[in-house]
Amino acid sequence: MPQGLAVKTFETFAAEPMRKPRLSHLLTLAGLLALLALAFWLYARPGLMVYLAEQLWACF
Numbered sequence: 001m002p003q004g005l006a007v008k009t010f011e012t013f014a015a016e017p018m019r020k021p022r023l024s025h026l027l028t029l030a031g032l033l034a035l036l037a038l039a040f041w042l043y044a045r046p047g048l049m050v051y052l053a054e055q056l057w058a059c060f
C-alpha cells in the first residue's frame with residue numbers, strides 16, 4: 001500500500017463523532033419525500049388522474 005495513504009477502518013470510522021446533516025441534504029430529503037407523497041396521493045385518486053390527463057390532452 002502506498003505510504004501516507006490512510007485507510008479508514010470501521011473502528012476509526014465508528015469512533016468519529018456524528019456530523020450534523022447539511023441543510024441542503026435535509027431539503028433534498030424533504031423534496032424527495034414530498035414527491036413520493038404526491039405520487040401516492042395521485043395514485044389514490046384515479047378520477048383526478050383522468051381529469052389531469054384530459055386537460056393535458058386538450059393542450060394538443
